Amino acid sequence: MNMVIGYGAILLFTVLVVVVMSRGRRVDKSMSEYATGGRSFSSWFGTMAFLNTWLAGTMFISFAGLTASAGAIGFYSLSYSLLSVVLMFFLGTPVNKWGRIHDLRTQADLLGLRYNSRSVRVIAALIGVLASIPWVVLGMQSLGLVFSTLSFGQVSPYVAVVIGVLFIAARQIWTVKLGTRGLIISDMVQGIFAYGVGFLVILGLLVWLVTNGHGFNEISPSLLQLPGPGSAAGPFYLFSLIFTGMMGAWCWPDLFVRMFSVKTPKTVQKSAVQAAPIMFLFSAALTTVCLLATSIPSVSEAPDTVWFILAGIGGAGMVAIAGVCVVAATMGNVGANLQAVGTQLANDVIGVRNHERIESAKGAKIAVAAITLISASAALLMANQVSGLIVVAFVSYQAICQLAPTLLLGIFWRRGTAVAANSAMISGILVAAVLELMYPSPLSIPWLGGLTSGVAGLIVNLAVYLAVSLAKPAPATEQARVDALFEGLKKNEPVSEGALT
């Protein structure tokens, strides 16, 4: 009976999401409409799309597990998430405005425009695609814990992973069909459940923990220490974690395209302002509840299951709601990743190779479907090797953040050149990859005071970008083109009324 409640809750929620998506359906014939949802969404849709893309289901599993096992350092994800929201506020105007004026569809498209370079566009697109796929596979596999828990012992962990992968792959039928428009509409439903209902569950658990002998004074002192001078991880380890997270955030193609999907630059900024308090309340509450739960003996034995152990306090119904929260957050992240990766592959790799600007959405739909099948197959083949994939995912994060100097300096600084961008991205990735292989675990590099490989790569990356840009400036005609791009940001452009307000 408990399994029926658990699996039934997920089925009901999925039906609700699909019905809402289908009711908001429009035929996006062009590639631009398919990739950006017609640039028509209001700030609340922008807020929820950002949150549902950024706060993946693994917040309830791996990040919650990190806090339950390592303690207060788990708050680092809140810090870098909020800093990425601050960055979103400043990126809103150039990204949204260039996107609208120049009909940009992807992050790589924007870089191609800014640097007037096919190689920058292709390299950035390939980094984005290759770094994203391990996270898609992990996202798919993470549902295994949900289906295993909600079976209440009826399904083995391996079979649960298979069910989870098949479930999330089937859900992508609507991602392929409805594109970004469908994703953003579904993000609203999924986000309300994952972070709205999820927050209410967390509040209830907080009250229960504090009133049942699991208050702040019961937390072990060893879990309330941050790495500082003289620590094993190194004095700059926490800085590195937060800095990498902040710099990497907007390098993810799925998150970046959210800034193209809303109506105006002001809408992006308003989305950021609205997202910040939701993110703060939700993440702070979730991390605090996981920290308080460390005084429960079963949590320390299996920290990754802390969310479900706590939900078990409320019985099968509460466990089912907790499971739906994870599924809702995972749906948003996996769907957004697949859609962005597929579109980027079609628009910025295949299109550039064939020397054509793809105008039909058909190519992107085929690419999204293909990436979904490849990711689902990889997830099934590696259903027993989750730990190995986590290492690949960590490496991919160190790689994706190497886009940051090219992306952020390209948007905010006129003098960066294509040669500098290519040299910087490649040198940064090489340095990060070599250091990652040399110091795989823990991530910190002892002789660099605890800096991670990603930050070491970023330092080299930034130095190369600045040195090459200053030593070999762009030709006068190219600099004039870039200046015109930036001057265009100062003009008042009329924008169309969006469909969804």
Next chain:
Amino acid sequence: MIDILLLLAPPVHWLFSDGHSTIWYFLVANALVTVSLFGLWMTRDTDEEVTR
């Protein structure tokens, strides 16, 4: 800049690296950054766009 100093500067991390102050550091610093976004919104350049 203040947001970055609050959340990223290693000396600030070291200052609150032990005991219950770690929790309060993260909660208060992140709450301040959240509030600062409202400040940015209120002081943004409003001469930006025209809706047709």
